[in-house]
Amino acid sequence: MKKEGSILKKQTSIQWKMVSIILCYWVIPFIIIILLVGHLLVDRQEKAVLEQMARQLELDNQISIERLDSAISDSRQATYDRTLYGYYDELRKEQTDFNAAYNKGHYYMSRQFGKRKEISDSIFMIKSNPEKLKITNYNTPAGGSYRHLETYWKKDHEAVLKLAEGLDTSIGIYYSEGRLYLVRNLMNGAYQPWGILVHRLNMDYCLEPLLKSSGAKEALIKIGDQEVVIRGDRTVWKETPDLKSTREAQYYLEDGIAYIYQTVKGSDFELSAILRADTSEIFTPLYGYEYIVLVMIAFLGPMILIFLMLARKYLIHPLKIMVEHAREIEQGNLGCQLEENTRSLEFESLRDSFNHMSKTLKYQFDHIYEEELALRDARIMALQSHINPHFMNNTLEIINWEARLGGNEKVSRMIEALSTLMDAAMDRRKLPEVPLSQEMIYVNAYLYIASERLGKRLKVIKELQEETMQYPVPRLILQPIIENAVEHGVVPKGGGTVTIRSFFKEEFLILEIENDGEMTKESENRISRLLSPGYDTSKESSGNLGIANVNQRLKILYGDDCGLSISREGENRVVSRLLIKNVQTEQENTRNRSSSYSNSSNITA
Secondary structure: OHHHHHHHHHOOOHHHHHHHHHHHHHHHHHHHHHHHHHHHHHHHHHHHHHHHHHHHHHHHHHHHHHHHHHHHHHHHHHHHOOHHHHHHHHHHOOOOOHHHHHHHHHHHHHHHHOOOOOEEEEEEEEOOOOOOOEEEEEOHHHOOOHHHHHHHHHHHHHHHHHHHHOOOOOEEEEEEOOEEEEEEEEEOOOOOEEEEEEEEEOHHHHOHHHHHOOOOOEEEEEEOOEEEEEEOOHHHOOOOOOOOOOOOOEEEEEOOEEEEEEEEEOOOOEEEEEEEEEHHHHOOOOOOHHHHHHHHHHHHHHHHHHHHHHHHHHHHHHHHHHHHHHHHHHOOOOOOOOOOOOOOHHHHHHHHHHHHHHHHHHHHHHOHHHHHHHHHHHHHHHHHHHHHHHHHHHHHHHHHHHHHHOOOHHHHHHHHHHHHHHHHHHOOOOOOEEEHHHHHHHHHHHHHHHHHHHHHHEEEEEEEOHHHOOOEEEOOOOHHHHHHHHHHHHOOOOOEEEEEEEEEEOOEEEEEEEEOOOOOHHHHHHHHHHOOOOOOHHHOOHHHHHHHHHHHHHHHHHOOOOEEEEEEOOOOOEEEEEEEEOHHHHHHHHHHHHHHHHHHHHHHO
């Protein structure tokens, strides 16, 4: 009792179990889902913003590289058309003076570069004496001015000359304090440098898309090996990433900073652009989302209380009343009835079932003594009925010996066959199932008697698979069916064939008894009635109970999917088919279920 009481104390009420279920399977998952949804929305928003910035960077880079390539193409034209070289050659051969050559050269540069938006200032120098033999031009619409030229001579000239010395025929880029220069050597026919052409690029036009691109406060570009900070402060760039040429812009996040970059190849150089942006500035927060989550969580509390109140009224209280009445029955108050209206369809059904069960218990208890007396009488009758088969069997043995002593072997064998059937019916060893091979002994005994009766008019064919002979079948399950085939199929026609088959199909052992008799419509109706579910054998004469008994035995032993069926197949072919559950398959399923139950018990433990 103490152990039972301790177990009851460990158990919790259904109310607290419901609270636990609500928390574990409703509230907590709900909160987690809300948080996950919010996280996914934020991630999706961040990804969308970064992809938009990457696509914009690709477009800006493409426009910028096209404008820079246009400036390079203009500078290359000065080498290819050899106009400036012609003026230089005339000056070198003293066919003209410097002023005339300067005027021609200035006119050429003004016409060639003066209207280009990419170039603000142009400087041409003779390599032998660049400080004196020079031609300059500035493009006012592109931002060029005389002051730009002065700045060049004072701050950038020496660095440009040094850059030009190692260029050969390639393009050079030089950047200093917001000034971006394009440098090219002019070559003669022998590929010897004779002049230097310098363009100060109009950054406001060439890099306009990158300068005006929104989203990032800091932007850095690399043209060739020159780094140009076009937005923000250079100090925020601790180090410049080494970026390879990519067809599409890439991005990554690091310590709350988003980096979007792309490297694009131009005709003579690579342009790399890197945007740097604080994620808190480019990602728009989901305004109001936190408040929505808090409001939804706040509503969960009252919802849980309302749910518990309703559960207490319509679930817990009715269950409590049913438990109390169940304890009354346990204490001996049989027949007690539930009277309270629970206002619930399900509990009303349970109440009616409980009341019916209580009345049934009281009725059964009141009549249990009478049933015990009836059971005793039934056992006495069963013992009495057992005397007759024993007496019959012993009598047949005496007659058999008399027949043998008289030399009548035919009668002796018939008596032995009948004795075999009587022994099977008595079931002295109480075996409800026997191997199919043993069942065929009883069948052969009956067929021997039938063949002595019908002679050559009865032909028996056996098609029994060897692997089926040791499988257990219910005792005397085939003899009634074979007798039915002989009496209703062979005898009315004066002769015929009975075929017996056994084989496995899927999870069933199938036994077929086929005869070449005929089946009338009246016979079909009678068989359908005898084999129908719930058929009451007490309403039928004993002569018609054979096939009904076989069908009911199979269904009781093996389930509703097994049983007997008798059907007409073809004009002169009647097949009786017995479906028996495959014993080996059933045992394996049982072992599997036992193993699953054992595992489940271990897990529960």
